[in-house]
Amino acid sequence: MLQIAPDRFHPIPGASQTAPGLLVTHVAGSIREIGREAWNACFPGQVEDFDCLLAIEEAGIAGFTWRYVTVLADDRVVAAMPAFLCPYPLDTTLEAGLLKRGVHRIRQIFPSFLTLRLACLGSPCTETGVAGFHPDVPEYLHETLFSKLLDGFERQATVEGCSLLGLKDIAGPTALEFTAPLSKRGYAAIDGMPTAWLDIDFDTIDAYMSRLSGGTRKDMRRKLKSFGGVRVEIRTDFGDLLPRVMELYRNTRERSQWQFEELTPAYFSGILDHMKGRTFCCLYFVGTRLLAANLLVHDEGTLIDKFFCMDGEEGRPYNLYFLSWFTNLRYCLDHGLHRYQSGQAYYENKVRLGSKLTSNSMFFRHRNPVLQAVLRLASPLLSADETSGQHQ
Template sequence: MVASPVAAARTPGLDARVATSITEIHRDDWDQCFPGEPEAYDYLLTVEKAGIAGFDFCYATVYEGGYLVAAMPGFITRYALDTTLEPGRIRDAIAKLRRIWPGFLTLPLACLGSPCTETGNIGFHPSVGEARQEALFEALLNCFETFAKSRKCVLGALKDVPQPVAPGIERTIQAHGYAPLGGMPTAWLPIDFPDMDTYFARLSSGTRKDMRRKLKARDKVRVEYQTELGDYLPRVMELYHDTRSRSDWQFEELTPAYFEGILKSMPGRSFCAMYFVNDQLLAANLLVHSEHTLIDKFFCMDETAGRPYNLYYLSWFENIGYCLKHGMTRYQSGQAYYTNKVRLGSQLTPNEMYFRHRNPFLQRLLRAISPFFAADETAGVDKAEAKSGEAVSAEVKPA
């Protein structure tokens, strides 16, 4: 099944087009371009149907001989340039100006990637060698830019592209005038140990001591794995909104349909770990997985009632235990809060943001001020062995 040509670009032998619904693309065709990816077709369909305000989702594709050979999700939104600014005087000043000019530093954006996935992977059919990727990505990017122009988007971007990229992909991005902005790395822990004792032995003595102290409350907490939220949905959403309100960076706001939809549309590949104390639900952890990778999508908790039980750390070890039990080799805990993740053994894979304004003068201006808007939470990870602050217990992991 071929996507409807909302925007199409013709390159000899290639048919590039943008679909406005992933249902216009065959599930198997899409998933073949993203082998082993937990956030594949069914996940993206759930995101599309979740009613997330302010986003129009789309899907850039390239076909060759009737077969899907390259693909990438995308979205259209109005983007506030100060989204990734650290709290402080500059951000406060922008907020004040928005009271007078609501659209100040807010531009219509067309972005490749998804606001709800961990990274912005470029998908290629397994038969596509690296030498062919440059031409296919060129066709995909040309088509998406035509689509963006038709939607009157002045700002284009690629979100969270894992680094390093193939030389041909990098050449294409640069040739199209995109500038790097700096992105937030993805934290992940290789599960290359046979049991929890071996994992503990790899941690520093200070971290082991701290974790054993934090996990003393484990016996007071009941953990349940749920594949549907049912009557717990209102409480889960309460925990989500409470946790989100404490986050400095807010992009998309997820809906009940997102949380319910993930569990319904990904049976056997998703679950919600719920943390109870005296039958009171104090934390919920939404996870998705493939055969080998467990992705921690969102951990949200009652900050006041949950803090004494160190539920964030309990969830960390609970998730590692799940990986060990099911033979998974990668626990991916996402972006942000790197200090604690690194001290618990995580590695950081860099991601890059790229942006381009259609006006060359404004693009030069944005390049000049881009360091102020770059997201960087990795400062201080070299001090990861310092005693962790309890603020991380209020974590909500962004997608």
Template sequence: MLDVVRSSDTRITSSIADIDRDDWDQCFPGEPEAYDYLLTVETAGISGFEWCYATVYEGGYLVAAMPAFITRYALDTTLEAGSVRDVIGRLRRIFPKLLTLPLACLGSPCTETGNLGFHPSVRPDRHEMLFQAMLSCFEDYARTRKCVLGALKDIPQPVDAGIDRVIKDHGYAPLGGMPTAWLAIDFADMDSYFARLSASTRKDMRRKLRAREKVRVEYHTQFGDHLPRIMQLYNETRTRSEWQFEELTPAYFEGILKTMPGRSFCTLYFVGDELLAANLMVHNDHTLIDKFFCMDEKAGRPYNLYYLSWFENIGYCLNNGLTRYQSGQAYYTNKVRLGSRLTPNEMYFRHRNPVVQRLLRLVAPYFAADEASGVQLSEDEA
């Protein structure tokens, strides 16, 4: 029925609560970060962001959708730590708006990728037309919000030729993106997984995991009295990170567990009575996503808690029949060493002023996140 309807109704909605839950999720089949996750993000009080949702309806049916947001974006967000970033930071103390532009972006700062959602009944050859309508509508909305910079965030690669054509026709330039690391759980047990690692990695991991007997691991679906300590660990971990975009809130962490029962949990790592690390996870029937791992760096390091959490998560996948462990963006060297593949994502941008856009194209390589440079992509994606 949807394929014979041609009258499109494009909309920008300020709350996902105004969209039918099942309609949205049908456009993103198999996506763990679906309606309930986005609703949690929207209501978590994350500072500096306004949320919206770009949709296309045909005959009253939702046929295409993407989350979106508006913010003031610092162009040096993805710059590596160093002299250039330090200079920009000092200048920004004098000129707060330096290299900071009002941004309207399709995608979400809180999801792993910026997937384009299409209703399964829509033929692939119509995706280009629907995306064209959606993008045009969103750009019109961005102009009303006086956003001079437009973007598409973390679009999985490669995109279909029609989608790529729309992006280029609208004048967007690639900025580079951080790939997604994931491990196929296509082995029967932990011994089989170890057998796939190199001899040196196996030896190193077995040595690191000796500390396991000193650590108590608990799975929680409510934070309870642990939330203040978890937020302390989160803020300390975030401060240590080179890249900082959104700052998550207690309402985000609590909301994930409350809004996604049976599809989320937090693994807590104790030594004695002291909570040293926490790992927030979301999942569906086949994919486990590591949303955030936070740790007391000084007290936790002797127990190799990052590696312990890695194997704990693989064990969870094995015990629950999940076939993909997605460990997110950053720290790629360790993840590839442990068997992960990397699939590329792309960030696209466009400034409304053609002269500024040409300038941004020239300087884009300096602002692209390149932690994964030199780390091999998966053979299927390279």
């Protein structure tokens, strides 16, 4: 087990050499600077690992700059967390309505209205924000190392002129573990959108269906008849269909209430390229026309639904969202996976289909204490509604 003296700190951003037992924070501009082996060692069991983050980094997502905060002991990475910088409109999570429309009208005249420069730990494109620790680090040192990660992150945010600091989608158990150091630094918490997941603890689709309510079983059997008119292809690349997939993505994004990052063709193709053997796409055709696409990633135990996009007008009559759900469950059964993680939003259908929800929290702190107090008061309006979202 790695031995670290918790009081031996040396906050020099970017330092590459350390004395024995000395903790040093470092912020990298590319995950390639850290390396796959060093990064993944701190995230055992994480599906969205080095290769996933590299694909996100190289996707060319407009408005985002990527950072990777690490803590080193004896030149070994012992803690790590991704981060990003971007302009952040405070109305991003406001529900559609009079207030959001008013902000939009003002922004037509003053484009930067209610937009702050944000530095945030986590990633806009992963399921949750995860702080990673090397397995040799004893658990009682996790809080110490997390505080060191915050040190490096906050210094970098100052250098890069970010007035608003945040942590995105920290899962419930982790949020509880690190509430103390975050509270000491003045971070406030608001509810994020929970993550939906389903344990694959059944052997057949029929066994799964038997657990659903009578009304849901009847509805699903009716919807699954649509398989007769739909052709499903599982592929490991989009090929010449990528432009059509992007059409479907934009169509889906326009229907969504929550719009933060805008994904690129390089994101969709990059996930498939960088995570070979651990990712695939399901394509749903009616005749020769592609009406829906589903990007998924996995490891030996968990399947994560990264993005389902669909032609809203032509696809809905074929119940493609529900066909994708059962296609993904069959994939889990066929490949021995024990969990299907269907992500955020559209909770009514997911809970109806047996999913459970894990809460996520977001934390924020403005450098100006007056503005921080204002944001605290406004935070109930800015938090994401856990049950909202347009149904597919």
